[in-house]
Amino acid sequence: MDALIARAINDLAPARRAVALTGAGISIDxxxxxxxxPGGLWERFDPMEIAHIDSFMRNPAKVWKVxxxxxxxxxxxxxxxxxxxxxxxxxQLGILTSVITQNIDGLHQMAGNTDVIEFHGTFAWQRxxxxxRRIATSKVDASRLxxxxxxxxxxxPDAVFFGEMIPPVALWRxxxxxxxxDVMLVVGTxxxxxxxxxxxxxxxxxxxxxxxxxxxPTALTGGISDYLxxxxxxxxxxxIVAGLEAKR
Ligand code: OAD
Numbered sequence: 001m002d003a004l005i006a007r008a009i010n011d012l013a014p015a016r017r018a019v020a021l022t023g024a025g026i027s028i029d030x031x032x033x034x035x036x037x038p039g040g041l042w043e044r045f046d047p048m049e050i051a052h053i054d055s056f057m058r059n060p061a062k063v064w065k066v067x068x069x070x071x072x073x074x075x076x077x078x079x080x081x082x083x084x085x086x087x088x089x090x091x092q093l094g095i096l097t098s099v100i101t102q103n104i105d106g107l108h109q110m111a112g113n114t115d116v117i118e119f120h121g122t123f124a125w126q127r128x129x130x131x132x133r134r135i136a137t138s139k140v141d142a143s144r145l146x147x148x149x150x151x152x153x154x155x156x157p158d159a160v161f162f163g164e165m166i167p168p169v170a171l172w173r174x175x176x177x178x179x180x181x182d183v184m185l186v187v188g189t190x191x192x193x194x195x196x197x198x199x200x201x202x203x204x205x206x207x208x209x210x211x212x213x214x215x216x217p218t219a220l221t222g223g224i225s226d227y228l229x230x231x232x233x234x235x236x237x238x239x240i241v242a243g244l245e246a247k248r
């Protein structure tokens with residue numbers, strides 16, 4: 001691992017347009033469970049039953065009850081960890097320009113990254129399915145489910161359910177920053193959900209170095225990524241940032 005950390009420091013030191021693609025793994029140390037693997041949400045719930053737009057349309061109260069309400073409490077309590085803060089530091093150092101995140105928890109913005117592309121939308125806002133008005137999640141009264149807008153329309157998270165399109169601007173911007181980055185850091189994602197998982201492919205084809213940070217190999221390992229630093233996002237980012245700061 002020491003040699004790979006040193007390699008990442010060398011790859012990142014001259015970079016000026018690095019981009020991170022992040023997934024649920026980066027937020028685990030902030031108390032937010034991942035989707036897959038041990039303790040993952042999809043161990044407890046069938047995603048097609050609970051996170052598909054058709055399920056929400058059929059029974060919004062049920063989806064609110066089992067998924068959204070719990071998630072609201074967990075996300076409300078979450079704070080950025082060393083993984084998020086490390087990426088914010090890379091931006092301050094002039095190395096990283098953008099974060100593409102599949103997470104809906106807002107922790108990259110809280111850590112200080114200024115260009116965060118929310119590929120799967122956000123949980124910070126709810127959207128009325130009738131009048132399209134957006135309401136901050138913190139202002140939603142979830143004592144009666146499903147919560148409703150003043151116009152009586154049902155509120156839904158402004159996030160992407162299975163069976164829905166990626167917000168077009170997020171998709172377009174992600175493809176753009178992936179195509180012109182010099183390094184892509186892929187942190188805490190199993191890289192099995194498309195089209196997010198194709199961003200490292202775009203980066204690689206455009207000539208970027210693709211570095212994975214993950215305790216486990218992923219779908220990208222050994223093919224798309226140049227190398228995998230096997231470890232937790234917070235630990236690895238701390239070491240990379242310390243190495244880059246020491247070079248200044
Ligand atoms: P997953 O739950 O599929 O994968 C989490 C990844 O984090 C795994 O590869 C773990 O090995 C890794 N991991 C675990 N602990 C870690 C740590 N401390 N530091 C770094 N990595 C760690 O989550 P995503 O890849 O984000 O989509 O899932 C992608 C999408 O699938 C989600 O955005 C969501 C889900 O269905 C929608 O809901 C549309």
